[in-house]
Amino acid sequence: MASAIALSWRGRGRTAPNPNVGCVIVRDGRVLSRGWTQPGGRPHAEAMALEGVEATGADVYVTLEPCAHESNRGPACSDLLVDARPARVIIAARDPDPRTNGKGIDRLRAGGMEVIEDMLAEDARRAMAGFFMRQQKGRPHVTLKLATSLDGQVALPDGSSQWITGPEARAHAHIERAMADMIVAGRRTVEADSPTLNVRIEGLGNRAPSRAVLTSDVSKFAQLRLQAETPAWRHLESPEAIANMEGVDHVLVEGGAGAAAAFIAAGLVDRLLLYRAPILIGTGLSALGDIGLARLEDAHDQWQLIETRMLGKDRLEVYERA
Protein backbone atom coordinates (compact mmCIF):
# COMPACT_ATOMS: atom_id res chain seq x y z
CA MET A 1 0.00 0.00 0.00
CA ALA A 2 2.92 2.34 0.71
CA SER A 3 3.99 1.80 -2.92
CA ALA A 4 0.48 2.59 -4.13
CA ILE A 5 0.48 5.80 -2.09
CA ALA A 6 3.85 6.78 -3.55
CA LEU A 7 2.34 6.28 -7.02
CA SER A 8 -0.63 8.42 -6.10
CA TRP A 9 1.71 11.37 -5.40
CA ARG A 10 2.81 11.19 -9.06
CA GLY A 11 -0.58 12.38 -10.19
CA ARG A 12 -1.03 15.09 -7.56
CA GLY A 13 -1.69 18.43 -9.21
CA ARG A 14 -2.68 16.94 -12.58
CA THR A 15 -5.88 14.96 -12.06
CA ALA A 16 -8.40 17.45 -10.66
CA PRO A 17 -11.34 17.17 -10.30
CA ASN A 18 -10.55 13.45 -10.16
CA PRO A 19 -8.59 12.03 -7.21
CA ASN A 20 -4.92 11.15 -7.73
CA VAL A 21 -5.18 7.45 -6.92
CA GLY A 22 -2.40 4.86 -6.91
CA CYS A 23 -2.77 1.12 -7.50
CA VAL A 24 -0.46 -1.92 -7.25
CA ILE A 25 -1.39 -5.50 -8.25
CA VAL A 26 0.50 -8.31 -6.50
CA ARG A 27 0.47 -12.10 -6.79
CA ASP A 28 2.64 -14.51 -4.79
CA GLY A 29 4.68 -11.60 -3.44
CA ARG A 30 5.50 -10.26 -6.90
CA VAL A 31 4.28 -6.98 -8.36
CA LEU A 32 2.31 -7.69 -11.55
CA SER A 33 1.62 -4.07 -12.44
CA ARG A 34 1.19 -0.54 -11.18
CA GLY A 35 -1.08 2.33 -12.07
CA TRP A 36 -1.82 5.92 -11.14
CA THR A 37 -4.47 8.37 -12.27
CA GLN A 38 -3.25 9.97 -15.48
CA PRO A 39 -3.11 13.70 -16.30
CA GLY A 40 -6.59 15.08 -16.84
CA GLY A 41 -8.02 12.42 -14.52
CA ARG A 42 -8.22 9.43 -16.95
CA PRO A 43 -7.45 6.57 -17.15
CA HIS A 44 -8.03 5.87 -13.48
CA ALA A 45 -5.26 4.14 -11.53
CA GLU A 46 -7.07 0.78 -11.46
CA ALA A 47 -7.73 0.82 -15.22
CA MET A 48 -4.06 1.55 -15.88
CA ALA A 49 -2.90 -1.21 -13.54
CA LEU A 50 -5.35 -3.79 -14.97
CA GLU A 51 -4.48 -3.00 -18.60
CA GLY A 52 -3.00 -6.12 -20.21
CA VAL A 53 -2.63 -7.99 -16.92
CA GLU A 54 -4.18 -11.31 -15.96
CA ALA A 55 -5.21 -10.50 -12.38
CA THR A 56 -7.32 -13.53 -11.45
CA GLY A 57 -6.62 -14.48 -7.82
CA ALA A 58 -4.26 -11.55 -7.27
CA ASP A 59 -4.23 -8.88 -4.54
CA VAL A 60 -5.09 -5.36 -5.67
CA TYR A 61 -3.88 -2.49 -3.47
CA VAL A 62 -5.63 0.77 -4.22
CA THR A 63 -5.43 4.04 -2.30
CA LEU A 64 -9.11 4.99 -2.74
CA GLU A 65 -12.26 2.94 -2.92
CA PRO A 66 -12.78 2.05 -6.62
CA CYS A 67 -15.48 4.19 -8.20
CA ALA A 68 -19.00 2.83 -8.64
CA HIS A 69 -20.28 5.49 -11.02
CA GLU A 70 -19.96 5.16 -14.76
CA SER A 71 -18.95 8.10 -16.87
CA ASN A 72 -18.95 8.77 -20.57
CA ARG A 73 -15.16 8.78 -20.23
CA GLY A 74 -14.95 5.14 -19.10
CA PRO A 75 -16.47 2.26 -17.11
CA ALA A 76 -16.60 2.21 -13.30
CA CYS A 77 -13.44 0.78 -11.74
CA SER A 78 -15.41 -1.49 -9.43
CA ASP A 79 -16.91 -3.15 -12.53
CA LEU A 80 -13.45 -3.50 -14.10
CA LEU A 81 -12.25 -5.22 -10.92
CA VAL A 82 -15.23 -7.58 -10.76
CA ASP A 83 -14.45 -8.63 -14.32
CA ALA A 84 -10.75 -9.12 -13.47
CA ARG A 85 -11.58 -11.43 -10.54
CA PRO A 86 -8.74 -10.73 -8.10
CA ALA A 87 -8.88 -12.62 -4.77
CA ARG A 88 -8.65 -9.52 -2.63
CA VAL A 89 -8.94 -5.76 -2.98
CA ILE A 90 -7.15 -3.79 -0.24
CA ILE A 91 -8.31 -0.19 0.08
CA ALA A 92 -6.64 2.65 1.98
CA ALA A 93 -9.53 5.11 2.23
CA ARG A 94 -13.22 5.04 1.44
CA ASP A 95 -14.35 7.44 -1.29
CA PRO A 96 -16.15 10.47 0.22
CA ASP A 97 -17.88 11.13 -3.15
CA PRO A 98 -21.56 10.28 -2.52
CA ARG A 99 -21.79 8.63 -5.96
CA THR A 100 -19.38 5.92 -4.74
CA ASN A 101 -19.11 6.11 -0.93
CA GLY A 102 -19.44 2.44 0.08
CA LYS A 103 -21.10 1.44 -3.19
CA GLY A 104 -17.80 0.51 -4.80
CA ILE A 105 -17.00 -1.80 -1.91
CA ASP A 106 -20.50 -3.34 -2.01
CA ARG A 107 -20.08 -4.07 -5.69
CA LEU A 108 -16.69 -5.75 -5.15
CA ARG A 109 -18.04 -7.95 -2.36
CA ALA A 110 -21.09 -8.83 -4.45
CA GLY A 111 -18.63 -9.82 -7.16
CA GLY A 112 -17.15 -12.42 -4.83
CA MET A 113 -13.87 -10.87 -3.71
CA GLU A 114 -12.59 -10.15 -0.25
CA VAL A 115 -12.31 -6.42 0.58
CA ILE A 116 -10.03 -5.00 3.29
CA GLU A 117 -10.42 -1.34 4.26
CA ASP A 118 -8.47 1.31 6.16
CA MET A 119 -4.89 0.36 5.40
CA LEU A 120 -2.64 3.46 5.76
CA ALA A 121 -5.76 5.56 5.33
CA GLU A 122 -4.23 8.70 6.82
CA ASP A 123 -1.23 8.61 4.47
CA ALA A 124 -3.51 8.04 1.50
CA ARG A 125 -5.79 10.92 2.44
CA ARG A 126 -2.71 13.12 2.84
CA ALA A 127 -1.58 12.23 -0.70
CA MET A 128 -5.06 13.00 -2.11
CA ALA A 129 -5.64 15.95 0.23
CA GLY A 130 -7.08 18.18 -2.49
CA PHE A 131 -9.72 15.68 -3.53
CA PHE A 132 -10.80 15.08 0.06
CA MET A 133 -10.88 18.81 0.85
CA ARG A 134 -12.95 19.51 -2.27
CA GLN A 135 -15.39 16.70 -1.42
CA GLN A 136 -15.70 17.58 2.25
CA LYS A 137 -15.38 21.37 2.35
CA GLY A 138 -16.01 22.41 -1.23
CA ARG A 139 -12.63 24.09 -1.66
CA PRO A 140 -9.06 23.13 -2.62
CA HIS A 141 -6.35 22.03 -0.22
CA VAL A 142 -3.88 24.88 0.38
CA THR A 143 -0.15 24.64 1.07
CA LEU A 144 1.73 27.76 2.15
CA LYS A 145 5.44 27.87 1.42
CA LEU A 146 7.78 30.05 3.46
CA ALA A 147 11.55 30.23 2.99
CA THR A 148 13.16 32.04 5.90
CA SER A 149 16.30 32.63 7.91
CA LEU A 150 16.52 31.20 11.44
CA ASP A 151 15.10 34.49 12.69
CA GLY A 152 12.09 34.30 10.36
CA GLN A 153 13.10 36.88 7.77
CA VAL A 154 12.44 36.38 4.06
CA ALA A 155 14.56 39.23 2.69
CA LEU A 156 16.88 42.08 3.60
CA PRO A 157 15.26 45.49 4.15
CA ASP A 158 15.87 46.33 0.45
CA GLY A 159 13.89 43.24 -0.57
CA SER A 160 16.84 41.13 -1.71
CA SER A 161 16.12 37.46 -1.11
CA GLN A 162 18.39 35.63 -3.56
CA TRP A 163 19.28 33.39 -2.02
CA ILE A 164 18.22 32.50 1.47
CA THR A 165 17.88 28.76 0.94
CA GLY A 166 20.26 26.58 -1.06
CA PRO A 167 19.81 24.62 -4.31
CA GLU A 168 18.44 21.46 -2.65
CA ALA A 169 15.66 23.38 -0.89
CA ARG A 170 14.82 25.33 -4.03
CA ALA A 171 14.63 22.10 -6.07
CA HIS A 172 12.28 20.64 -3.47
CA ALA A 173 10.10 23.74 -3.75
CA HIS A 174 9.91 23.22 -7.52
CA ILE A 175 8.72 19.64 -6.99
CA GLU A 176 6.03 21.05 -4.71
CA ARG A 177 5.04 23.39 -7.55
CA ALA A 178 4.78 20.40 -9.87
CA MET A 179 2.27 18.84 -7.49
CA ALA A 180 0.00 21.89 -7.35
CA ASP A 181 -2.89 22.62 -9.69
CA MET A 182 -2.43 26.34 -9.11
CA ILE A 183 0.25 28.59 -7.63
CA VAL A 184 -0.70 31.89 -6.00
CA ALA A 185 1.42 34.97 -5.39
CA GLY A 186 0.49 38.39 -4.08
CA ARG A 187 0.33 41.44 -6.32
CA ARG A 188 3.27 43.22 -4.71
CA THR A 189 5.46 40.13 -5.07
CA VAL A 190 4.57 39.81 -8.76
CA GLU A 191 5.24 43.52 -9.29
CA ALA A 192 8.56 43.44 -7.47
CA ASP A 193 10.01 40.09 -8.56
CA SER A 194 8.21 39.19 -11.83
CA PRO A 195 8.28 35.52 -10.81
CA THR A 196 7.62 32.89 -13.49
CA LEU A 197 6.18 30.42 -10.93
CA ASN A 198 6.94 27.60 -13.34
CA VAL A 199 8.51 24.19 -12.70
CA ARG A 200 12.22 24.23 -13.35
CA ILE A 201 13.13 20.59 -12.76
CA GLU A 202 14.51 18.44 -15.55
CA GLY A 203 11.86 15.97 -16.65
CA LEU A 204 9.03 17.92 -15.02
CA GLY A 205 9.10 20.91 -17.36
CA ASN A 206 5.86 19.74 -18.96
CA ARG A 207 4.09 20.41 -15.69
CA ALA A 208 2.51 23.81 -15.96
CA PRO A 209 0.34 24.58 -12.95
CA SER A 210 -1.92 27.52 -13.52
CA ARG A 211 -0.88 30.71 -11.77
CA ALA A 212 -2.91 33.37 -10.01
CA VAL A 213 -2.27 36.80 -8.57
CA LEU A 214 -4.06 37.72 -5.36
CA THR A 215 -5.38 41.28 -5.44
CA SER A 216 -8.76 42.71 -4.63
CA ASP A 217 -8.30 45.29 -7.38
CA VAL A 218 -8.98 43.94 -10.86
CA SER A 219 -7.59 47.09 -12.53
CA LYS A 220 -4.25 46.56 -10.76
CA PHE A 221 -4.26 42.96 -11.97
CA ALA A 222 -4.80 44.21 -15.52
CA GLN A 223 -1.77 46.50 -15.24
CA LEU A 224 0.65 43.77 -14.13
CA ARG A 225 3.47 42.75 -16.42
CA LEU A 226 3.30 38.97 -16.18
CA GLN A 227 5.97 36.46 -17.19
CA ALA A 228 4.96 34.02 -19.95
CA GLU A 229 1.38 33.67 -21.10
CA THR A 230 0.81 29.88 -21.18
CA PRO A 231 -1.17 28.99 -19.24
CA ALA A 232 -2.69 32.43 -18.69
CA TRP A 233 -2.40 33.98 -15.25
CA ARG A 234 -5.61 34.15 -13.32
CA HIS A 235 -6.93 36.88 -11.08
CA LEU A 236 -7.77 35.87 -7.53
CA GLU A 237 -9.74 38.60 -5.80
CA SER A 238 -9.64 37.01 -2.34
CA PRO A 239 -8.34 33.80 -0.72
CA GLU A 240 -11.92 32.52 -0.53
CA ALA A 241 -12.26 32.76 -4.32
CA ILE A 242 -10.12 29.61 -4.72
CA ALA A 243 -13.27 27.62 -3.95
CA ASN A 244 -14.74 28.67 -7.30
CA MET A 245 -11.81 27.69 -9.47
CA GLU A 246 -12.53 24.65 -11.56
CA GLY A 247 -9.90 21.96 -11.87
CA VAL A 248 -8.01 23.31 -8.88
CA ASP A 249 -7.78 20.90 -5.96
CA HIS A 250 -4.22 21.66 -4.76
CA VAL A 251 -3.14 25.28 -4.28
CA LEU A 252 0.39 26.39 -3.42
CA VAL A 253 0.71 29.91 -1.97
CA GLU A 254 4.23 31.23 -2.54
CA GLY A 255 4.17 34.69 -1.02
CA GLY A 256 4.85 37.38 -0.22
CA ALA A 257 4.07 38.29 3.35
CA GLY A 258 0.75 39.92 2.44
CA ALA A 259 -0.68 37.02 0.44
CA ALA A 260 0.57 34.51 3.01
CA ALA A 261 -1.05 36.46 5.84
CA ALA A 262 -4.32 36.82 3.91
CA PHE A 263 -4.60 33.04 3.49
CA ILE A 264 -3.67 32.42 7.14
CA ALA A 265 -6.15 35.04 8.36
CA ALA A 266 -8.88 33.46 6.22
CA GLY A 267 -8.20 30.07 7.85
CA LEU A 268 -7.41 28.66 4.42
CA VAL A 269 -3.94 27.19 4.97
CA ASP A 270 -3.97 23.43 5.54
CA ARG A 271 -0.26 22.69 5.24
CA LEU A 272 2.81 24.76 5.93
CA LEU A 273 6.14 24.13 4.19
CA LEU A 274 8.87 25.87 6.12
CA TYR A 275 12.28 25.97 4.47
CA ARG A 276 14.82 27.39 6.93
CA ALA A 277 18.37 28.37 6.10
CA PRO A 278 21.00 28.33 8.89
CA ILE A 279 21.54 32.09 8.65
CA LEU A 280 20.61 35.16 10.67
CA ILE A 281 19.36 38.30 8.94
CA GLY A 282 18.25 40.63 11.72
CA THR A 283 16.29 43.65 10.55
CA GLY A 284 14.62 42.62 7.30
CA LEU A 285 11.25 41.60 5.92
CA SER A 286 9.24 39.19 8.03
CA ALA A 287 7.61 36.10 6.54
CA LEU A 288 4.06 37.06 7.45
CA GLY A 289 2.05 40.27 7.52
CA ASP A 290 -0.90 40.88 9.81
CA ILE A 291 -2.89 37.68 10.41
CA GLY A 292 -5.32 39.37 12.79
CA LEU A 293 -4.01 37.71 15.94
CA ALA A 294 -5.37 39.54 18.99
CA ARG A 295 -4.16 37.31 21.84
CA LEU A 296 -1.18 34.98 22.04
CA GLU A 297 -3.25 32.12 23.43
CA ASP A 298 -5.32 32.08 20.24
CA ALA A 299 -2.18 31.15 18.28
CA HIS A 300 -1.67 27.85 20.09
CA ASP A 301 -2.82 24.34 19.15
CA GLN A 302 -3.29 25.23 15.49
CA TRP A 303 -0.32 23.41 13.95
CA GLN A 304 1.47 20.11 14.30
CA LEU A 305 4.80 19.01 12.90
CA ILE A 306 4.37 16.17 10.37
CA GLU A 307 7.84 15.82 8.92
CA THR A 308 11.27 17.35 9.19
CA ARG A 309 14.47 16.73 7.26
CA MET A 310 17.62 18.33 5.98
CA LEU A 311 17.76 19.63 2.40
CA GLY A 312 21.45 20.36 1.92
CA LYS A 313 22.30 22.91 4.61
CA ASP A 314 18.68 23.90 5.05
CA ARG A 315 15.96 22.31 7.08
CA LEU A 316 12.46 21.53 5.87
CA GLU A 317 9.58 21.36 8.31
CA VAL A 318 6.09 20.37 7.24
CA TYR A 319 3.20 21.36 9.48
CA GLU A 320 -0.47 20.52 9.15
CA ARG A 321 -3.50 21.91 10.93
CA ALA A 322 -3.74 20.29 14.36
Next chain:
Amino acid sequence: MASAIALSWRGRGRTAPNPNVGCVIVRDGRVLSRGWTQPGGRPHAEAMALEGVEATGADVYVTLEPCAHESNRGPACSDLLVDARPARVIIAARDPDPRTNGKGIDRLRAGGMEVIEDMLAEDARRAMAGFFMRQQKGRPHVTLKLATSLDGQVALPDGSSQWITGPEARAHAHIERAMADMIVAGRRTVEADSPTLNVRIEGLGNRAPSRAVLTSDVSKFAQLRLQAETPAWRHLESPEAIANMEGVDHVLVEGGAGAAAAFIAAGLVDRLLLYRAPILIGTGLSALGDIGLARLEDAHDQWQLIETRMLGKDRLEVYERA
Protein backbone atom coordinates in the same frame (compact mmCIF):
# COMPACT_ATOMS: atom_id res chain seq x y z
CA MET B 1 34.46 9.11 29.01
CA ALA B 2 30.89 10.00 28.07
CA SER B 3 30.02 9.65 31.78
CA ALA B 4 32.93 11.90 32.72
CA ILE B 5 31.74 14.52 30.22
CA ALA B 6 28.20 14.32 31.63
CA LEU B 7 29.69 14.98 35.09
CA SER B 8 31.62 17.94 33.75
CA TRP B 9 28.36 19.63 32.69
CA ARG B 10 27.32 19.59 36.38
CA GLY B 11 29.95 22.14 37.18
CA ARG B 12 29.38 24.39 34.18
CA GLY B 13 28.68 27.93 35.28
CA ARG B 14 30.05 27.47 38.81
CA THR B 15 33.79 26.82 38.49
CA ALA B 16 35.21 29.84 36.62
CA PRO B 17 38.03 30.66 36.23
CA ASN B 18 38.72 26.94 36.67
CA PRO B 19 37.54 24.46 34.05
CA ASN B 20 34.49 22.32 34.80
CA VAL B 21 36.19 18.93 34.57
CA GLY B 22 34.62 15.49 35.04
CA CYS B 23 36.40 12.31 36.17
CA VAL B 24 35.44 8.63 36.46
CA ILE B 25 37.66 5.88 37.94
CA VAL B 26 37.04 2.33 36.72
CA ARG B 27 38.52 -1.08 37.56
CA ASP B 28 37.52 -4.41 36.04
CA GLY B 29 34.56 -2.75 34.35
CA ARG B 30 33.20 -1.33 37.60
CA VAL B 31 33.00 2.34 38.49
CA LEU B 32 35.01 2.96 41.69
CA SER B 33 34.24 6.64 41.98
CA ARG B 34 33.31 9.84 40.19
CA GLY B 35 34.24 13.47 40.57
CA TRP B 36 33.59 16.88 39.07
CA THR B 37 35.02 20.30 39.73
CA GLN B 38 33.21 21.78 42.71
CA PRO B 39 31.61 25.23 42.96
CA GLY B 40 34.27 27.92 43.16
CA GLY B 41 36.69 25.71 41.24
CA ARG B 42 37.96 23.44 44.07
CA PRO B 43 38.36 20.56 44.73
CA HIS B 44 39.26 19.58 41.19
CA ALA B 45 37.44 16.63 39.62
CA GLU B 46 40.41 14.26 40.00
CA ALA B 47 40.89 15.14 43.67
CA MET B 48 37.20 14.49 44.34
CA ALA B 49 37.27 11.16 42.51
CA LEU B 50 40.48 9.98 44.22
CA GLU B 51 39.28 10.91 47.72
CA GLY B 52 39.09 7.74 49.85
CA VAL B 53 39.55 5.41 46.88
CA GLU B 54 42.27 2.81 46.39
CA ALA B 55 43.01 3.42 42.67
CA THR B 56 46.15 1.33 42.15
CA GLY B 57 45.99 -0.34 38.73
CA ALA B 58 42.68 1.31 37.82
CA ASP B 59 41.71 3.32 34.71
CA VAL B 60 41.11 7.04 35.26
CA TYR B 61 38.93 8.84 32.69
CA VAL B 62 39.26 12.61 32.89
CA THR B 63 37.85 15.22 30.50
CA LEU B 64 40.87 17.54 30.67
CA GLU B 65 44.58 16.93 31.06
CA PRO B 66 45.30 16.89 34.83
CA CYS B 67 46.92 20.12 35.98
CA ALA B 68 50.67 20.31 36.50
CA HIS B 69 50.76 23.58 38.41
CA GLU B 70 50.48 23.70 42.16
CA SER B 71 48.38 26.31 43.85
CA ASN B 72 48.04 27.46 47.43
CA ARG B 73 44.54 25.95 47.21
CA GLY B 74 45.77 22.39 46.64
CA PRO B 75 48.33 20.07 45.06
CA ALA B 76 48.59 19.52 41.30
CA CYS B 77 46.27 16.76 40.06
CA SER B 78 49.03 15.12 38.05
CA ASP B 79 50.96 14.63 41.31
CA LEU B 80 47.88 13.22 43.05
CA LEU B 81 47.51 10.72 40.20
CA VAL B 82 51.19 9.69 40.29
CA ASP B 83 50.77 8.98 44.00
CA ALA B 84 47.57 6.99 43.37
CA ARG B 85 49.33 4.73 40.79
CA PRO B 86 46.48 3.91 38.36
CA ALA B 87 47.45 1.74 35.36
CA ARG B 88 46.08 4.18 32.75
CA VAL B 89 44.89 7.75 32.53
CA ILE B 90 42.54 8.44 29.59
CA ILE B 91 42.22 12.11 28.70
CA ALA B 92 39.63 13.75 26.44
CA ALA B 93 41.35 17.07 25.73
CA ARG B 94 44.78 18.55 26.39
CA ASP B 95 44.80 21.59 28.69
CA PRO B 96 45.35 24.82 26.69
CA ASP B 97 46.58 26.60 29.87
CA PRO B 98 50.33 27.12 29.26
CA ARG B 99 51.08 26.24 32.89
CA THR B 100 49.92 22.68 32.18
CA ASN B 101 49.71 22.17 28.39
CA GLY B 102 51.47 18.80 27.92
CA LYS B 103 53.31 19.01 31.26
CA GLY B 104 50.58 17.15 33.10
CA ILE B 105 50.81 14.30 30.61
CA ASP B 106 54.61 14.26 30.84
CA ARG B 107 54.43 13.98 34.59
CA LEU B 108 51.96 11.07 34.44
CA ARG B 109 54.14 9.18 31.95
CA ALA B 110 57.23 9.86 34.05
CA GLY B 111 55.27 8.43 36.96
CA GLY B 112 54.98 5.12 35.09
CA MET B 113 51.38 5.10 33.87
CA GLU B 114 50.00 4.75 30.37
CA VAL B 115 48.33 7.91 29.01
CA ILE B 116 45.75 7.88 26.19
CA GLU B 117 44.72 11.22 24.65
CA ASP B 118 41.94 12.60 22.45
CA MET B 119 38.98 10.48 23.47
CA LEU B 120 35.71 12.39 22.71
CA ALA B 121 37.77 15.57 22.72
CA GLU B 122 35.18 17.60 20.82
CA ASP B 123 32.38 16.72 23.25
CA ALA B 124 34.64 17.54 26.19
CA ARG B 125 35.64 20.91 24.75
CA ARG B 126 31.95 21.66 24.14
CA ALA B 127 31.17 20.94 27.82
CA MET B 128 34.06 23.19 28.96
CA ALA B 129 33.51 25.75 26.19
CA GLY B 130 33.91 28.75 28.48
CA PHE B 131 37.28 27.65 29.81
CA PHE B 132 38.62 26.97 26.30
CA MET B 133 37.28 30.27 24.96
CA ARG B 134 38.84 32.18 27.86
CA GLN B 135 42.19 30.43 27.37
CA GLN B 136 42.24 30.79 23.61
CA LYS B 137 40.47 34.10 22.93
CA GLY B 138 40.56 35.85 26.30
CA ARG B 139 36.80 36.13 26.60
CA PRO B 140 33.84 34.04 27.81
CA HIS B 141 31.82 31.65 25.68
CA VAL B 142 28.47 33.22 24.74
CA THR B 143 25.13 31.47 24.23
CA LEU B 144 22.24 33.45 22.75
CA LYS B 145 18.75 32.25 23.57
CA LEU B 146 15.79 33.05 21.30
CA ALA B 147 12.22 31.84 21.86
CA THR B 148 10.14 32.45 18.76
CA SER B 149 7.07 31.50 16.78
CA LEU B 150 7.52 29.58 13.51
CA ASP B 151 7.61 32.94 11.74
CA GLY B 152 10.39 34.25 13.97
CA GLN B 153 8.40 36.61 16.17
CA VAL B 154 9.10 36.97 19.90
CA ALA B 155 6.02 38.98 20.87
CA LEU B 156 2.80 40.56 19.62
CA PRO B 157 3.01 44.20 18.51
CA ASP B 158 2.02 45.29 22.06
CA GLY B 159 4.99 43.38 23.47
CA SER B 160 3.05 40.50 25.00
CA SER B 161 5.13 37.34 24.94
CA GLN B 162 3.68 35.17 27.70
CA TRP B 163 3.76 32.54 26.55
CA ILE B 164 5.16 31.61 23.21
CA THR B 165 6.89 28.41 24.31
CA GLY B 166 5.45 25.82 26.69
CA PRO B 167 6.53 24.69 30.19
CA GLU B 168 9.06 22.09 28.96
CA ALA B 169 10.95 24.63 26.85
CA ARG B 170 10.88 27.20 29.64
CA ALA B 171 12.23 24.63 32.12
CA HIS B 172 15.04 23.79 29.70
CA ALA B 173 15.88 27.48 29.45
CA HIS B 174 16.14 27.64 33.25
CA ILE B 175 18.62 24.75 33.22
CA GLU B 176 20.63 26.73 30.68
CA ARG B 177 20.58 29.65 33.10
CA ALA B 178 21.90 27.37 35.83
CA MET B 179 24.89 26.55 33.63
CA ALA B 180 25.82 30.18 32.96
CA ASP B 181 28.16 32.29 35.06
CA MET B 182 26.32 35.43 33.94
CA ILE B 183 23.01 36.23 32.24
CA VAL B 184 22.67 39.36 30.11
CA ALA B 185 19.56 41.27 29.10
CA GLY B 186 19.14 44.54 27.27
CA ARG B 187 18.07 47.74 29.01
CA ARG B 188 14.73 47.99 27.25
CA THR B 189 13.86 44.40 28.14
CA VAL B 190 14.70 45.00 31.79
CA GLU B 191 12.65 48.22 31.79
CA ALA B 192 9.67 46.61 30.11
CA ASP B 193 9.57 43.17 31.74
CA SER B 194 11.49 43.52 35.05
CA PRO B 195 12.85 40.00 34.61
CA THR B 196 14.39 38.25 37.62
CA LEU B 197 16.72 36.14 35.44
CA ASN B 198 17.04 33.65 38.27
CA VAL B 199 16.92 29.85 38.20
CA ARG B 200 13.46 28.57 38.95
CA ILE B 201 14.02 24.81 38.94
CA GLU B 202 13.49 22.74 42.06
CA GLY B 203 16.86 21.66 43.43
CA LEU B 204 18.77 24.26 41.45
CA GLY B 205 17.51 27.31 43.31
CA ASN B 206 20.91 27.73 44.96
CA ARG B 207 22.39 28.51 41.57
CA ALA B 208 22.52 32.26 41.25
CA PRO B 209 24.32 33.34 38.10
CA SER B 210 25.28 36.97 38.15
CA ARG B 211 23.15 39.24 35.97
CA ALA B 212 24.05 42.16 33.78
CA VAL B 213 22.18 44.83 31.86
CA LEU B 214 23.57 45.86 28.48
CA THR B 215 23.42 49.61 27.99
CA SER B 216 26.01 52.10 26.87
CA ASP B 217 24.53 54.68 29.21
CA VAL B 218 25.57 54.24 32.82
CA SER B 219 23.04 56.80 34.04
CA LYS B 220 20.22 54.81 32.48
CA PHE B 221 21.58 51.71 34.21
CA ALA B 222 21.50 53.60 37.52
CA GLN B 223 17.83 54.49 36.99
CA LEU B 224 16.68 50.91 36.39
CA ARG B 225 14.41 49.24 38.90
CA LEU B 226 16.02 45.82 39.23
CA GLN B 227 14.48 42.67 40.68
CA ALA B 228 16.27 41.22 43.73
CA GLU B 229 19.66 42.41 44.82
CA THR B 230 21.64 39.20 45.45
CA PRO B 231 23.88 38.87 43.62
CA ALA B 232 23.98 42.50 42.51
CA TRP B 233 23.20 43.31 38.87
CA ARG B 234 26.17 44.39 36.83
CA HIS B 235 26.39 47.06 34.18
CA LEU B 236 27.67 45.92 30.78
CA GLU B 237 28.47 48.90 28.60
CA SER B 238 29.09 46.88 25.43
CA PRO B 239 29.15 43.22 24.34
CA GLU B 240 32.96 43.37 24.24
CA ALA B 241 33.05 44.29 27.94
CA ILE B 242 32.27 40.67 28.87
CA ALA B 243 35.97 39.94 28.31
CA ASN B 244 36.83 41.96 31.41
CA MET B 245 34.46 40.29 33.81
CA GLU B 246 36.23 38.10 36.30
CA GLY B 247 34.83 34.69 37.08
CA VAL B 248 32.64 34.76 33.98
CA ASP B 249 33.43 32.02 31.47
CA HIS B 250 29.88 31.18 30.30
CA VAL B 251 27.51 33.99 29.31
CA LEU B 252 23.84 33.54 28.41
CA VAL B 253 22.23 36.41 26.47
CA GLU B 254 18.47 36.38 26.94
CA GLY B 255 17.24 39.33 24.91
CA GLY B 256 15.59 41.42 23.74
CA ALA B 257 16.08 41.98 20.04
CA GLY B 258 18.51 44.86 20.59
CA ALA B 259 20.87 43.06 22.96
CA ALA B 260 20.76 39.91 20.83
CA ALA B 261 21.58 41.88 17.70
CA ALA B 262 24.42 43.74 19.45
CA PHE B 263 26.10 40.46 20.42
CA ILE B 264 25.59 38.99 16.94
CA ALA B 265 26.91 42.14 15.26
CA ALA B 266 29.98 42.05 17.52
CA GLY B 267 30.68 38.46 16.44
CA LEU B 268 30.39 37.39 20.07
CA VAL B 269 27.76 34.65 19.86
CA ASP B 270 29.23 31.14 19.85
CA ARG B 271 26.10 29.10 20.40
CA LEU B 272 22.50 29.72 19.50
CA LEU B 273 19.60 28.16 21.42
CA LEU B 274 16.47 28.42 19.34
CA TYR B 275 13.22 27.46 21.07
CA ARG B 276 10.41 27.42 18.51
CA ALA B 277 6.73 27.09 19.27
CA PRO B 278 4.40 25.63 16.58
CA ILE B 279 2.47 28.89 16.28
CA LEU B 280 2.21 31.75 13.79
CA ILE B 281 2.11 35.36 14.98
CA GLY B 282 2.33 37.48 11.84
CA THR B 283 2.96 41.16 12.49
CA GLY B 284 4.81 41.36 15.81
CA LEU B 285 8.26 41.90 17.24
CA SER B 286 11.10 40.14 15.44
CA ALA B 287 13.74 38.17 17.33
CA LEU B 288 16.69 40.26 16.18
CA GLY B 289 17.33 43.94 15.58
CA ASP B 290 19.89 45.26 13.13
CA ILE B 291 22.96 43.01 12.95
CA GLY B 292 24.63 45.12 10.27
CA LEU B 293 24.14 42.62 7.45
CA ALA B 294 24.77 44.35 4.11
CA ARG B 295 24.62 41.42 1.68
CA LEU B 296 22.74 38.13 1.91
CA GLU B 297 25.79 36.09 0.91
CA ASP B 298 27.62 37.33 4.01
CA ALA B 299 25.03 35.60 6.18
CA HIS B 300 25.86 32.12 4.92
CA ASP B 301 28.24 29.48 6.32
CA GLN B 302 28.21 31.02 9.80
CA TRP B 303 26.12 28.45 11.68
CA GLN B 304 25.72 24.72 11.89
CA LEU B 305 23.02 22.67 13.54
CA ILE B 306 24.43 20.62 16.45
CA GLU B 307 21.31 19.22 18.05
CA THR B 308 17.56 19.26 17.66
CA ARG B 309 14.79 17.79 19.76
CA MET B 310 11.23 18.24 20.89
CA LEU B 311 10.50 19.90 24.24
CA GLY B 312 6.81 19.26 24.70
CA LYS B 313 5.12 20.85 21.70
CA ASP B 314 8.11 23.07 21.00
CA ARG B 315 11.28 22.33 19.14
CA LEU B 316 14.78 23.12 20.34
CA GLU B 317 17.58 23.69 17.87
CA VAL B 318 21.16 24.27 18.97
CA TYR B 319 23.52 25.93 16.51
CA GLU B 320 27.23 26.61 16.85
CA ARG B 321 29.55 28.76 14.79
CA ALA B 322 30.49 26.84 11.63
